Amino acid sequence: MLIPKLLEQDFSVFEILVVNDHSTDESLELLREFDQKHHNFKFLNLTEQTGKKAGITAAVSLAQYDRLVFTDADCIPASKHWLRSMHSAFMPNAEIVLGYGAYLKLKNSFLNKLIRFETLLTALQYFAYALHKNTYMGVGRNLAYTKTLFTTSGGFEAHKHVKPGDDDLFVNQNATPTNVALCINPKAFTISQPKTTWKSWFIQKRRHVGIAHLYQAKHQVQLALFYCSQVLFFLFFLGAALTATAHFYIILCLFVVRELYVWGIYATTAKKLQERDLIPFILLLEPFLVSLQMLIFISNSLVKPRRWK
Known part of the structure; x- marks a missing residue:
């Protein structure tokens, strides 16, 4: 609890x-x-x-301290040092601290592995962007910012017309190259209850993707290019494999090189974020996730995502 x-x-x-x-x-x-x-x-x-x-908004108005640390009701801190670690991450000039919100590990569940891999990949991206002074999001399961920033920026006023976005949209619109810090200390992680059915997870992801168009334009382009590069890579290799061109072995070598390079990045991140059990499955999980993300995109294009309660 x-x-x-x-x-x-x-x-x-x-x-x-x-x-x-x-x-x-x-x-x-x-x-x-x-x-x-x-x-x-x-x-x-x-x-x-x-x-x-x-x-x-109501809680922030009543808070007596300036530094605020947020989590959700279905989360628990990974240790009794969570608050201290997140607070200590507030470096000079920092107004936002991004943490890692992990999901509980469930045995013998491919869905659970997929959820945690997608969470790891998302964290890899938003941590990397933040390190390069180009912060685009954070997760409400483990996030901190100052009351001063919330008040002076108008809080959620800029996106009050949409239900979600209390975390990623707020960070996207208020992060600067100098006011964001990271907290990647395992003692400062939070652990959440994951979805346990494909349907509930699919609905959740549709909702998350449904507000991506409200990100800053540069972030929309950068994230779209990354995803398109994944899709095109797998489609290109699949096409080459089916047509069995004369240069297939060269293409196969390029595929192996790319997969080993990506695996190394993901594996290093998995070790850092205490997700080591995912390492043997990375090369299977990535194309599977890319395919499902394509289905989510198509689904959102055809039918508006269900309203978030």
Whole structure:
């Protein structure tokens, strides 16, 4: 459970703000119990507005400290040093800290491996872009920024017309070459419950992809070029294999070289992000993910993604 893990954090002075967004179970009673027992615990009960952006906006307005660290209700910190590590990552001039939000490992599940590989690849991209002073997103499962930045930037006002985007769109529109820091310490990871059915995962990914057009234009182009390079590479090799051209062995050598190079990058990242069990499956997971992403893109082009609740 998240709240006990937050209360156990090894940090001198901090407050916990939890938003109850129209829950229909026993969450409200449980929050009241925590509120009575712990002086640094507070909760907000949304009664009029609904949605994650409304909840975060209300919580930020009540926060007494400037540095804010965010996670989701279905996440838990990887250690009691999560808060300290994220806080320590605020270097001079930093207003945003990007963390890694891992997913729980499930045995004998190809879907789980695919979800975690896609998460690893996304993290590799947004960490790499940030290191090159070109930050384009972060994940709300593990993200920090200052109250000052949220207030002065207008919060979610620029994209209030869409339900999702409390994390990636906010970072995309407020990151600069100098105000972003990274926290890749395993003690600062968070662990979330992954989807367990293909249908639920597919719907989730459709929603995520559905707001990519709101990214800055340069980021849309850069991400599209990366994906197109993956698609064209696999299509080119498949075409060459089916036609059995005279230069097939040369093409095969190029394929092997590319795969080994990419495998090395992904494997290094997997070790860094504590996803070592994915390493033997990388060369299978990448083309499978690329194919599914194509289906998601086509699906979104034909039918508008289901509204996020």
